[in-house]
Amino acid sequence: MAETSSDAVVAALTESLGDLVITDPALRAQKAQDRSYHPGEPPLAVVRPSSTEEVAAAVRICSLHNTPVVPRGSGTGLEGGSTTSAQSICLDLSPMDQVIEIAADDMYAKVQAGVMKSSLNTALQPHGLMFPVGPGVDASVGGMTSTSASGTTAVSYGTLKENVIGLTAVLADGTVVTTGGITKKSSAGYDLTHLLVGAEGTLGVITEVTVKVHPIPETAQVSIWSLPTLAAATELVVAALRSSLRIARVELLDELTIGALADHNGMTFPVAPTLMVEFEGNDADVAAQFAQFSALAGTYAATLADQATDPAESARIWQARHDALPASLSLIPGSTPMISDVCVPISRLAEAVLAAKQDVDEAGLIAPIVGHVGDGNFHVAYVLPPEDVETFEKAKAINQQVVARALEAGGTCTGEHGIGSGKVTSMAEEHASAIPAMLAIKQALDPQNIMNPGKVVPDTGL
């Protein structure tokens, strides 16, 4: 029987990388998609490299065979960024789990792409340092970097964009580039680091990441505030951001989320638009900030529902926020999520959330809303019952409306989840004038269009 070209690429990979190349059907099926509703097809093979050189070898072979390469971190993506096609190779970077360097005095850490955020923090903790940026779910540093992720701490520590200072990446022809460096700043040359952050593997496979790390604060205090209206909640946040307060985190949870958390986590707070607010610093500083915020909160008729400085109790409260998605999914057994991730100027947040809520209610959907309100970023989590095409289509339509409304308000179709395959059309609409330049860059760096094709930018049709 003649060897097909798919056989050929797998054979060549196996010859080069041996048992790092896995064709077991169960593993291929498992690595075909992320946590979202976007369907994938099992790839030709899963390659599990543990070094940049092995990634380079794999990409070089895929380039020779004109075979798509889909890099994958921990697989927690929500927009299909790591879904594979039947003719592609999944590059599973999770074996790249080494913390390469912790430079405590210079406050950076260099890790392989597959290192999980939790592992990095475990390694940093003895140095009194932390890497606070990222989603509630544990995720790989490479994956977070590739999607330009952020999470609850972006309001104070920034996103991955502000925290990645250097990268190692494998380009489409298998060459290895190092970008940026280990210094806190540089004006030297084109900022390839930021070009790769958020490119979701479409311009190169990120294999190593250097991130800024931060001192662990002496004290952190979380407080829970119930607000009379959503508008009052966003107005309070704007006032706080414009004051001398330094807000470490501020999260919005809607009534439905509060209800879901009561069922799922036993966290019972008044069913109202709710803010979770955190201050950091030393004891006196945190107490002073909390007092200042409390006075401000009073003027917006906010009432204090709970507060904690004890680390275990704080962690329990924050876990509730991070469990918002599973709690929401538990509202319908067996459900999967579709999630809006728009970001708008904060002054437009209340109207955007209220309009989304109205859409959801009118369509009879179940879709709790949470928001990184200090950034103007909010999520509508459409809970999709299994095999329910009608609800799926309704959710998709509302998701599109939410995005359209965000773009009208000067916002973006994705604050932190990335484009993947799910938001390509929205991205092209949002950045219409810049698409030709994006495609020119894609073509320049990946002329065969083998790097995670079909993701982020509209397909060039090569």
Added chain:
Amino acid sequence: MAETSSDAVVAALTESLGDLVITDPALRAQKAQDRSYHPGEPPLAVVRPSSTEEVAAAVRICSLHNTPVVPRGSGTGLEGGSTTSAQSICLDLSPMDQVIEIAADDMYAKVQAGVMKSSLNTALQPHGLMFPVGPGVDASVGGMTSTSASGTTAVSYGTLKENVIGLTAVLADGTVVTTGGITKKSSAGYDLTHLLVGAEGTLGVITEVTVKVHPIPETAQVSIWSLPTLAAATELVVAALRSSLRIARVELLDELTIGALADHNGMTFPVAPTLMVEFEGNDADVAAQFAQFSALAGTYAATLADQATDPAESARIWQARHDALPASLSLIPGSTPMISDVCVPISRLAEAVLAAKQDVDEAGLIAPIVGHVGDGNFHVAYVLPPEDVETFEKAKAINQQVVARALEAGGTCTGEHGIGSGKVTSMAEEHASAIPAMLAIKQALDPQNIMNPGKVVPDTGL
């Protein structure tokens, strides 16, 4: 007489843009170079647009005539980024001086590229807001963006990279792109904003910039500390950065700078390695931080030389720091500066500064040293007497040694001044593995190589 091709481009520009096109020899000579020692040749003409559309028209015509376009802000560059060649057109963006929008609640401002930092701050002040990022000298927002500038506040507010959220730019074919947006974060598509920040007009002409703005702090306190040694100074700064203190600014001045300031500004401090430290916040917060820092400073044998919270007195002290360069130049009448701008990991700063000092002393040069020590960025200001080739060559050699040593220490050849024409070779050495990708991007976006050719990246020889 036959029309030369230079005549043709000027004629076409004039036909399109009328008296925005100026061929007056005095103006052309004046716009031929920046504040550095890098020589320029008077361009064919100076075009002074006041809108993006006029920039686009000019670039389109230059593209048709294959004529280099050199954008220029306030001309305060230090690496020849805006020097013109005899066959080029200078695009003087200083007439683009309109503040387009101040969104106080959403804390961003959108300005034309020629708006000066001081003008932006004047416009922001009534809103209780400020744009704190940038060099000591007043400069245009577009110019600062193009060089990825920073200055004394980078340690707390970041550089232009962390503060620019969106751009309008004219690409090499005259098309207009808008990148980024007005939200605090986005994961939507390739980060063209950061690709253009620091590209010094080699990939496109930045015509509008959207920046984050920040609340004016209630109180700011500057204090001056004399240290026994340079190493003690950097160790104190590392300890402070790793503590719960939030340092707003921390600057290092060497003995020679302190001496020059005494002569030039009448600021008399003990002649010793000196730190200027600033804390911001409300009164109680600033007092608490100052007390905490004072205790820490004592353990490094630092002594307090001065301090101020009064805004006028603070401004006077900070003006001294911003006058470090003119004060240094006043050491030799009629001199011009050459300035090293390396950035190293902070743990390597003391050795890097000491080695530079030794080089300078051995060569018998006059070259005060100041540093944005919280970032590991320092400047050696070689004071060049007029028409003194020997000193110039000595300074150039030492500058190269300072850069080489910084690269060996994992540093960068430029923390904030950019590459211009002066650091192209150093940049290519620093980012050797990334040069092919940078050139591929340059070629993709500027196939004729008309956008500020010869700057930032090695010439493609097109």
